[in-house]
Amino acid sequence: MLLLSCEDLSRAFSGDPLFEGIGFELRAGDRVGLVGPNGAGKSTLMKLLAGLDQPDTGDVRLHAGARVALLRQHAEFEKGRTLFEEARSALDEFLALQEELVRVADELAQCRDENLHAGLSARYDRLNEALHQNDAYTVDHRIEEVLDGLGFTRAEYDKPVDQFSGGQIGRLMLAKLLLSSPDVMLLDEPSNHLDVGTVKWLEEYLVRQKQAMLIVSHDRCFLDRVVNRILEMAGKQLNDYPGNFQQYWRLRRERYEAALKAYEAQREHIEKQEEYIRRNSAGQMARQAQGRQKILDRVERLKRPVLLESPRMHFGEVKRTGDLVLEVSEVSKKFDKPLFQKLSFQLQRGKKLGIYGPNGCGKSTLLSMLLGNLKPDSGTVKLGHQVQFGYYDQHLRNLDPALEVLRASWPENDPNITEQEMRDLLGRFGLQGDVVNQKVSSLSGGEKSRACLARLVREGANVLVLDEPTNHLDLWACDALEEALLEFTGTAILVSHDRYLLNRVVDMLVVMDGLGGIKVVPGNFELYERMNLQAETKPKPAQEQTRQQVKQEPKKKRKFPYRKVEDIEVDIAKLEQERDQLEKQMIDPDLYRDGNKVKQVTKSLEETKQKLETLYEHWEEAVSLSK
DSSP states (O other), X not given: OEEEEEEEEEEEETTEEEEEEXXXXXXXXXXXXXXXXXXXXXXXXXXXXXXXXXXXXXXXXEOTTOOEEEOOSOOOOOTXXXXXXXXXXXXXXXXXXXXXHHHHHHHHHHOOOHHHHHHHHHHHHHXXXXXXXXXXXXXXXXXXXXXXXXXXXXXXXXXXXXGSOHHHHHHHHHHHHHHHOOSEEEEESTTTTOOHHXXXXXXXXXXXXXXXXXXXOSOHHHHHHHOSEEEEEETTEEEEEESOHHHHHHHHHHHHHHHHHHXXXXXXXXXXXXXXXXXXXXXXXHHHHHHXXXXXXXXXXXXXXXXXXXXXXXXXXXOOXXXXXXXXXXXXXXXXXXXXXXXXXXXXXXXXXXXXXXXXXXXXXXXXXXHTSSOOSEEEEEEOTTOOEEXXXXXXXXXXXXXXXXXXTSOTTOTTOOHHHXXXXXXXXXXXXXXXXSXXXXXXXXXXXXXXXXXXXXXXXXXXXXXXXXXXXXXXXXXXXXXXXXXXXXXXXEEOOOHHHHHHTOSEEEEEOSSSOXXXXXXXXXXXXXXXXXXXXXXXXXXXXXXXXXXXXXXXXXSSOOOOHHHHHHHHHHHHHHHHHHHHHHTOGGGGGOHHHHHHHHHHHHHHHHHHHHHHHXXXXXXXXXX
């Protein structure tokens, strides 16, 4: 079903159009990725679709009754409102429909007028259908599913929203958008600031939804797993590609090559015709020449196609290290808690090592130990022969913000390079013209990132240590960096959350789980995921499963009276059965013909769920204290 369409959209600021004459359609089930270089107008287009801005030309049309919502990054909340209450407010519209359904059911039960009864009955059916379509009969379960999936703990449900951090507020705004289930979801960088597990949950959740989605994201794996279509904004136009990110990346080049062949064939034909016309403009063949000129005048000239890509990066040749670059043996480190224990691996010359894990798991600590800036609690880190590290800081602090780009990226005490050679080097990383004379402080994140990478080349590093190198780069610059790393004859250590980069470049992966666990994988991220999947599907002994399910907590005072674990489990099973039966009643349309019964069933369901929560806590305590 068509939900949204736009035609001939144009938007300009200060007279220069970001895009002009673009149009497309979104239908139910479309999960569309919107990609393009920074400044192409992606966020502006999203605001136009959400009705937060108006186009200079063209219009946006929504299907009758369709709702559209844009993921908001900043919002004001009612003071004192808890996380659960704020999340529930996203469903206010459906909760109001529920209340109206109960009221209409009451009126139907008392109505004796046939004409009025028919109208009420039709209204009841419409309300019931709307609630069913939006799964509004299981509100609390939906809220819990989304909040849990986005990484909130049950302990945070009753915490006031005004006590949350900016990152938590961002996750709450995403939760509210998902819960409100608009017909068209506009998601601008939805995976930003989410940890590994949360991104995976979000991917799986979005794929299950039936709404239309337009998603702006720099996460190529996210686009690969979620979208079924790509819109590319480039050159003020919009190009439409079927499939996920990988298919788009292949098709864009195929389309470019086909368009280039057509352009060159037409140019060759036109040149031949023009040559014929020049040679025969007078004499016996003049009439034929004039005829060909008329035909040529009517030909619609093709424009030379442009392939959207980043300048090619290259790290150049480096001094050869020994065959063994790093040897890590039985290394352990802890602060207030263990970060990792007995980590061992060897890094051979020319290999690319990836380090992956959630925020706060110890990636930076491990990196500091490999660089020799921090000593391990136990174990050793040995460097190979003639190893020279070159460090890329994700916060881009390697460059003096007060200096011009040319000087800031020029290593100190380097008399062996001329200014022109330095300009050529910066040009190799996409920094050309006046930009090299600008102060570092005036550059964008992507430009600073390129300057930092160029500086590493002049430092002559044969072991590149790159901390989140794709954070500030667009999709095309990421591709160029990956190509450069694949061609690099030296060794590289990459700390990154970019799964696409880790899939494409690394030969070995160190994975940290944030709980003190660490694993060395002899391959890329795809191999790590396959190993995880095999481990999850492999049957486990019942005793081992029990050990994994029970939290390893110290003995503590009882909150509940002593009961056998088996007795509590029997009660839980009974209550879960009661809850399931009550939920089945809640989705039975006949229930809503009796307003009093609706209230009774709703109350019973809430009470049953509260009893279950208490029993779950009692069971956890009983298991913990019985060990």
